[in-house]
Amino acid sequence: MDAMNPHTEIRDGRLVAIRRRIDPAIASAFGCIVLLLLLGSLYSRSFLSPEYLLQQLKVASFLGVIASGMMIVVLLGQIDLSVPWVVAVGGMMATAATGWGPLGAALAIPIGIGCGVALGLVNGCGVAFLRIPSMIVTLAVNAVAQGLMVVHTGGFSPQDASSPAMRFIATGHSLFGIPNALLTWFAIGAATVFLLTRTTFGRTVYAIGNRERAAYLSGARTRAVVMSAFAISGGLSAFGGVLLAGYASKAAQAMGDPYLLPAIAAVVLGGTSILGGRGSYIGTVAGVILVTLLQSILSVMQIEEYGRHVIYGIVIIAMLLIYGRGRRHAE
Amino acid sequence: MNSDWSYRLREHRGTLLALVGFIAMFVIYVANHPVGLNANVATTAANKGVLLAIVAMAQTLVVLTSGIDLSVGMVMVLANCLASSIVVGTPLMTGLSVVGVLLMGAACGAINGLIVIYGRLQPIVTTIATGAVYYGAALALRRVPGGDINASLADALTGQLQGAVPASLALLLALVLFVWWPFRLSVVGRAAYAVGSSEVGAYMSGVPIRRAKFAAYALSGLLASVAGLFLTCITYSGEASAANGSTYTLYSIAAVVLGGVSLFGGSGSAVGAIFGALMFRTIGDLLFVFNLDPLWQPLFQGVVLSAAVCLGSGRLLRVRNRLDLYG
Numbered sequence: 218m219d220a221m222n223p224h225t226e227i228r229d230g231r232l233v234a235i236r237r238r239i240d241p242a243i244a245s246a247f248g249c250i251v252l253l254l255l256l257g258s259l260y261s262r263s264f265l266s267p268e269y270l271l272q273q274l275k276v277a278s279f280l281g282v283i284a285s286g287m288m289i290v291v292l293l294g295q296i297d298l299s300v301p302w303v304v305a306v307g308g309m310m311a312t313a314a315t316g317w318g319p320l321g322a323a324l325a326i327p328i329g330i331g332c333g334v335a336l337g338l339v340n341g342c343g344v345a346f347l348r349i350p351s352m353i354v355t356l357a358v359n360a361v362a363q364g365l366m367v368v369h370t371g372g373f374s375p376q377d378a379s380s381p382a383m384r385f386i387a388t389g390h391s392l393f394g395i396p397n398a399l400l401t402w403f404a405i406g407a408a409t410v411f412l413l414t415r416t417t418f419g420r421t422v423y424a425i426g427n428r429e430r431a432a433y434l435s436g437a438r439t440r441a442v443v444m445s446a447f448a449i450s451g452g453l454s455a456f457g458g459v460l461l462a463g464y465a466s467k468a469a470q471a472m473g474d475p476y477l478l479p480a481i482a483a484v485v486l487g488g489t490s491i492l493g494g495r496g497s498y499i500g501t502v503a504g505v506i507l508v509t510l511l512q513s514i515l516s517v518m519q520i521e522e523y524g525r526h527v528i529y530g531i532v533i534i535a536m537l538l539i540y541g542r543g544r545r546h547a548e
Numbered sequence: 549m550n551s552d553w554s555y556r557l558r559e560h561r562g563t564l565l566a567l568v569g570f571i572a573m574f575v576i577y578v579a580n581h582p583v584g585l586n587a588n589v590a591t592t593a594a595n596k597g598v599l600l601a602i603v604a605m606a607q608t609l610v611v612l613t614s615g616i617d618l619s620v621g622m623v624m625v626l627a628n629c630l631a632s633s634i635v636v637g638t639p640l641m642t643g644l645s646v647v648g649v650l651l652m653g654a655a656c657g658a659i660n661g662l663i664v665i666y667g668r669l670q671p672i673v674t675t676i677a678t679g680a681v682y683y684g685a686a687l688a689l690r691r692v693p694g695g696d697i698n699a700s701l702a703d704a705l706t707g708q709l710q711g712a713v714p715a716s717l718a719l720l721l722a723l724v725l726f727v728w729w730p731f732r733l734s735v736v737g738r739a740a741y742a743v744g745s746s747e748v749g750a751y752m753s754g755v756p757i758r759r760a761k762f763a764a765y766a767l768s769g770l771l772a773s774v775a776g777l778f779l780t781c782i783t784y785s786g787e788a789s790a791a792n793g794s795t796y797t798l799y800s801i802a803a804v805v806l807g808g809v810s811l812f813g814g815s816g817s818a819v820g821a822i823f824g825a826l827m828f829r830t831i832g833d834l835l836f837v838f839n840l841d842p843l844w845q846p847l848f849q850g851v852v853l854s855a856a857v858c859l860g861s862g863r864l865l866r867v868r869n870r871l872d873l874y875g
Binding site for chain 2: 296343347348349350352353354356357358359360361362363364365367368371372429430433434439471474477478481482485491492521522523524525526527528529530531533534537538
């Protein structure tokens with residue numbers, strides 16, 4: 218009898234629509250977050266306290282900023298392996314600018330980001346115009362950025378302490394005690410969502426990720442979009458470096474090294490296809506929180522560094538095996 | 549007959565160019581070296597070059613199947629740490645533990661291969677993650693740098709044969725003759741090339757895709773562990789250094805590109821990659837003979853790597869239809 222009732226039919230239809238809209242990858246990422254929190258709370262009560270959660274979100278926001286850029290590039294079907302040294306360039310150039318005097322200190326953040334954008338543009342040129350596979354060109358740019366920073370620090374011994382403004386956005390608190398870093402991530406996240414879903418640029422990014430040839434034939438300005446995507450990724454990586462330098466109140470050479478794998482892991486665990494064209498920002502948010510929580514729990518449980526590396530790698534492979542697999546030939 | 553000859557020339561163009569480039573660089577290097585070429589200079593240069601050449605061979609095998617192995621440096625570091633712990637004692641013990649190190653390397657490669665083949669994950673993500681695992685294992689073995697290796701083995705591998713020829717070159721030749729050459733000539737090796745050219749085409753033609761990929765990844769791990777063992781022979785110790793691992797991974801890719809191996813898979817040879825590696829090392833050492841500040845070395849290597857990568861886009865000049873750019 219129910220089938221005859223139009224209301225039930227509509228409700229069923231809605232349920233199906235909602236179920237279809239929920240990406241299984243994102244759902245399982247959020248499921249894993251809850252699971253990790255429950256596991257953690259078995260270990261110590263403080264895992265569910267608001268202070269701990271807020272602290273985790275604050276730590277997650279540095280990764281979140283970097284992963285936002287990585288996600289845009291991954292949506293194109295490319296990858297950005299220049300994250301480690303672009304992060305370092307962002308942090309180190311911002312602190313170096315701080316040492317140039319009051320004007321430099323005021324411009325420290327834009328200078329840091331600008332250097333990242335410049336490196337990102339080089340990446341973009343290599344991919345869009347020279348058609349070099351992105352993982353190779355970004356590795357090369359990573360090496361060049363490292364070389365530049367070695368010459369910079371060794372030759373000019375710049376200041377490595379961060380400016381008050383950098384410390385303010387990374388460690389300060391504004392309304393209701395919410396960390397500024399979290400607010401920054403929120404702003405960047407909102408901008409990324411707007412960019413990806415409400416602009417031509419965003420639609421073109423998805424189109425290129427699905428099939429670059431078709432996007433080109435449809436008249437999309439694929440080269441400009443690829444260039445801008447890499448520039449955004451470089452800028453956001455450098456901004457992550459600026460935030461990190463503010464958080465630690467100084468910049469260091471290897472500061473970006475621990476962010477490459479987590480950034481890729483966060484994007485991929487959040488359900489963005491590594492082949493491009495598919496993924497949503499909410500998934501990346503879930504991925505970032507998941508990765509940060511995992512790192513935090515491993516260190517709270519006082520697992521030694523080697524164990525953390527091993528567990529971390531295995532967990533990422535395991536989660537990808539559960540829901541990030543490619544297609545068979547037959548499909 | 550004539551066309552056959554020109555075809556062969558075209559097929560090996562990358563390898564030949566790498567050879568010519570290496571010889572040119574080496575001549576410049578020797579001509580400007582303060583001491584000139586003697587057995588000790590050659591041995592030191594050969595040891596550094598061969599180490600990178602072995603890692604580059606490992607990278608080549610995977611790149612040929614149009615994959616990439618970003619864990620190759622970490623497998624080398626893990627083998628380095630393991631070798632510095634167990635390759636000591638009597639000749640029998642040493643021999644057995646060398647086999648153990650090599651098996652460990654092959655197992656690491658096999659794990660990468662199994663995840664890529666049966667897990668159907670992207671090689672790049674897989675090997676970044678397994679690289680973290682291998683690095684963790686290396687750190688577990690060696691929390692602080694140290695260890696030791698059987699001195700006679702180390703001296704034999706890093707010294708000179710007949711007081712003139714660097715022994716490391718003989719090791720490299722042996723690897724080419726007994727690992728690379730049989731692989732290249734076997735059905736599995738040809739299947740690896742086919743997979744790299746077109747995986748769908750290879751699948752449709754009934755080529756043993758899985759066996760080819762598995763062999764490529766496992767052999768790559770094996771070669772990476774040979775490199776780790778050789779590194780232990782050079783340094784007489786083990787160190788779980790993440791920087792070392794990622795540097796060698798990066799340089800192996802540079803060597804592969806310089807050696808004329810296509811990063812899209814399906815063309816090139818490990819011999820080319822070897823000359824690419826030797827050339828890359830020689831270019832790095834040129835700074836030393838020209839007395840430049842060592843501070844500039846990382847930047848110089850980075851620029852050389854970028855230039856090498858850009859060379860690969862010369863093919864764009866031959867593209868007739870712009871659509872061909874978007875495969």
